[in-house]
Amino acid sequence: xxxxxxxxxxxxxxxxxxxxxxxxxxxxxxxxxxxxxxxxxxxxxxxxxxxxxxxxxxxxxxxxxxxxxxxxxxxxxxxxxxxxxxxxxxxxxxxxxxxxxxxxxxxxxxxxxxxxxxxxxxxxxxxxxxxxxxxxxxxxxxxxxxxxxxxxxxxxxxxxxxxxxxxxxxxxxxxxxxxxxxxxxxxxxxxxxxxxxxxxxxxxxxxxxxxxxxxxxxxxxxxxxxxxxxxxxxxxxxxxxxxxxxxxxxxxxxxxxxxxxxxxxxxxxxxxxxxxxxxxxxxxxx
Amino acid sequence: xxxxxxxxxxxxxxxxxxxxxxxxxxxxxxxxxxxxxxxxxxxxxxxxxxxxxxxxxxxxxxxxxxxxxxxxxxxxxxxxxxxxxxxxxxxxxxxxxxxxxxxxxxxxxxxxxxxxxxxxxxxxxxxxxxxxxxxxxxxxxxxxxxxxxxxxxxxxxxxxxxxxxxxxxxxxxxxxxxxxxxxxxxxxxxxxxxxxxxxxxxxxxxxxxxxxxxxxxxxxxxxxxxxxxxxxxxxxxxxxxxxxxxxxxxxxxxxxxxxxxxxxxxxxxxx
Numbered sequence: 001x002x003x004x005x006x007x008x009x010x011x012x013x014x015x016x017x018x019x020x021x022x023x024x025x026x027x028x029x030x031x032x033x034x035x036x037x038x039x040x041x042x043x044x045x046x047x048x049x050x051x052x053x054x055x056x057x058x059x060x061x062x063x064x065x066x067x068x069x070x071x072x073x074x075x076x077x078x079x080x081x082x083x084x085x086x087x088x089x090x091x092x093x094x095x096x097x098x099x100x101x102x103x104x105x106x107x108x109x110x111x112x113x114x115x116x117x118x119x120x121x122x123x124x125x126x127x128x129x130x131x132x133x134x135x136x137x138x139x140x141x142x143x144x145x146x147x148x149x150x151x152x153x154x155x156x157x158x159x160x161x162x163x164x165x166x167x168x169x170x171x172x173x174x175x176x177x178x179x180x181x182x183x184x185x186x187x188x189x190x191x192x193x194x195x196x197x198x199x200x201x202x203x204x205x206x207x208x209x210x211x212x213x214x215x216x217x218x219x220x221x222x223x224x225x226x227x228x229x230x231x232x233x234x235x236x237x238x239x240x241x242x243x244x245x246x247x248x249x250x251x252x253x254x255x256x257x258x259x260x261x262x263x264x265x266x267x268x269x270x271x272x273x274x275x276x277x278x279x280x281x282x283x284x285x286x
Numbered sequence: 287x288x289x290x291x292x293x294x295x296x297x298x299x300x301x302x303x304x305x306x307x308x309x310x311x312x313x314x315x316x317x318x319x320x321x322x323x324x325x326x327x328x329x330x331x332x333x334x335x336x337x338x339x340x341x342x343x344x345x346x347x348x349x350x351x352x353x354x355x356x357x358x359x360x361x362x363x364x365x366x367x368x369x370x371x372x373x374x375x376x377x378x379x380x381x382x383x384x385x386x387x388x389x390x391x392x393x394x395x396x397x398x399x400x401x402x403x404x405x406x407x408x409x410x411x412x413x414x415x416x417x418x419x420x421x422x423x424x425x426x427x428x429x430x431x432x433x434x435x436x437x438x439x440x441x442x443x444x445x446x447x448x449x450x451x452x453x454x455x456x457x458x459x460x461x462x463x464x465x466x467x468x469x470x471x472x473x474x475x476x477x478x479x480x481x482x483x484x485x486x487x488x489x490x491x492x493x494x495x496x497x498x499x500x501x502x503x504x505x506x507x508x509x510x511x512x513x514x515x516x517x518x519x520x521x522x523x524x525x526x527x528x529x530x531x532x533x534x535x536x537x538x539x540x541x542x543x544x545x546x547x548x549x550x551x552x553x554x555x556x557x
Contacts, residue, residue, distance in 0.1 A: 181348055182378035184366050186392035186443065196391075200382045277382040277423040 061246040069251040079239060080231055083255075089231040090221050091259060093149045097156020098217035104157070105164030105213075106206055113172025113202070114194055126165070134158045135223060142228050152229065156220030160213040167209035171202025204278075207271050214267065218260055292360030294447055294479035295322040295345055299354035302340050313504035314340040318354065320498060320507055327473070327480040329490030331541055332500030333548035338483040339375075341505075342449045345481065346370050358447060368396065371445030371478075373453040379424045379435050386411065386420035388435055392443040410438040413472065430461040434468070441472055448473070448480045455484070466493055466521040474518065487541060491533055492521045499540050502547040509540050 043063045049055045050062035057065070073083040080086060112119040138155040145151035175198050183197045225234025233252050240248025301316040314337035322328050332338050343349040344356050347366040356363045358370070379388050386407055393403035411417050414434040424432050433453065440448065453469075454462045466489060473480060484490050490497050491513055499508045513533060515524055524530055 176378075178374050178376050178378040179380060182372070182374060183380075183391070183395070184348070185346060185370060185372040186439065187368060187395035188391075189395075192395055197380070200380070203382075277384075277425070279425045 057246075058244070059246060061250050065247040066250045066254060069245075069247040070254065073236075073251065078236060080235055086231055086233050086236055087255060087259060089149065090218070090225065090233040090256075091263075093152040093221040093224070093232065094156055094214070094217040096149075097153040097220055098160050098214055100153065101157040101160025101217065102164050102210065102213065105161045105209075106168045109165045109168025109170075109206075110172045110194065110198060110202060113169045114198060119169075130162050130166075134162075135219075138220070138223050138227055141224065147228050147230050152221045152224030152232070152234075155224045156217040159216040159220040163209045163213050163216065164206065167205045168202055171205030172198050174205075175201045203274065207274075210267060210271075211264065214263055215260065218256065222256065292357075293321045294324045294326070294359060295320070295481065296357040296360075297321075297341070297344070297354070298357070300344055300351045300356050301353035302337075302344060302349060303352045315344075315506065316353070316504045317506045318344075320510075322479050322481060325477045325479055327482065327493060327495045328498060329482045329484060329494035329496070330498045330500060331484055331487055331490045331537075332505055333502050333541075333545045334485050336500050336503040336544070336548065337505035338485075338500055339451050342372070342451050342481060342483055345447070346372050346449055348372075367447075368443075369446040371440040371443055371448045373433075373436055373440050373448070373450045375452045375455060377424070377429075377432055377436070377456075379432055379439065381424050383423075384420065385416060385422050385424070385427070385435050388424070389438045389442055392439055396443070406442050407438070410442045413441075414438045414468065429457055430465060433457065433465055437465075437469065437472060441476070444476070446478055448478045450480065450482045452484050453482075454489070455486070462489070463521045469493070470517075470519065470521075487534065487537060488525055489521075491515075491530060491537065492519060492524050497537055499537060500544070502544045502551070508544065511537050511540075 046055075046060075047063045050057045050060060077083060078086060112122060135155070137158055138151070141151040141154040145154055179197050179201065180193055183193050188196065221232070222234040222237070225232035226238045229235045233256055236252040237249050240246075240252065297318045297320040300318040301313065303311050303313045306312050318341065320328075320341075330338050330341060340349070344351050345358065345363065347363045347370070350363075358367055380391065383391065386404070389407035389411055390400075390403045393406055394400070398406070408417070408420070411420055414437055416431060416434055416438070419427065419431065424435065427435070436453070450469075454465050457465060470493065480494075482490065482493060487497075494513055497511045497513060499511070500506065501508045511533065515527070515529060515533075
């Protein structure tokens, strides 16, 4: 709520408001504090149990060993090369696969959403393709495209494409008919209606799928690397597993989680900028 | 010239039937005969759900008649003409565009250069009193303000024919009266012909030159009444005049019967 609205509601900017603000702040601190505490507790418990031998450190490793592993990779590099290079490779594959998959999904989804004939013809085939567990395509792509990034990008693309496609398709189908009619009356051509009415209305649908699909892109890249690669975090997991280095597997996972969180944050930021036209609180209007 | 002598809108035995999802044929309007002169303000009243809105979609070219003919400026309607403006019942402003950009949309769609479109949009925004809001998004405006944006966005295209589908029905009573006055003000001097669909008889008498009463659905024209109240009118005061009340009573006699039929049918459907 902006200061204007508070004033308009006739609330006196006195002790009451201050108290409320303080209570809200305290709650926020409490939530954040509890979060940190939970993390510390879990990590500490893991460490203690592993050191005491209750859980087998060989299988489950322990936080200190994982941290040492990350530091060692950072300082001296991995067996496959410097750590940042592995991260960059995975990120590069995931990002390129994601962009290609999203582009294809959005373009095809909107096109099929707008052109009934195409949707009717292609619909069953898309359903069949969607029914294939696409992760099994990763070995096929390895055979087709080799050990390089291309095979990982391909598996990321097939994972990303479908959720984005279905959401874009649905978004294009569910455009408010009033808006379309209004645009047509105002003089918009079919192309204009698609670009300036259908695409903006579908963006909220598409964005929902973007969050999920970036996770899928990472999965595609990692699985591809795990099966066969020359670089990347997936390869780190595979190599660590091959040498019975549990800490290595967990360390690669931890790095992946951080990377995924950072990209998720960037996406949320982009979404906020793009959806300035929407009411601040989602769901407040509907 | 042909355009000057022929009426703005002419419906000749027009009818429209839809296929319902179950495959049955539903007749919305039938055998419609109606002529709207140049610069005339015609209000169409009828029981709810009788097919009044369908009449507008036929004139606008959004839908084609299944029977008869629809002529605009003496020419049969083929697709959406560039002389038509349409104000919808629900909000039809683009929520992702700012107020200014919404009003610019029409001219931009029609290929007017950006600077020129902006100038025209600003002029209309100031006429509807929203100059200070041009950078806002629709969700930041009240319902009445959004309707003003819709009016400005429609008038900026300089329509010769203005079709309005219960445009103010979602507004509260005070705002509605205010908007009606504003509409009369915006319309006067444009020379546009208006077809204004409403279920509110008071509103229709206060605004129109002629009131068309529709029958219960499938709708057709029942009777047409001339409204001889002098212009310029103020909606709030004109409805207190004795002549207004006289007209109201006269039209209600005709309309009330159709409303009763619709209501009885509804009751029969429920039972």
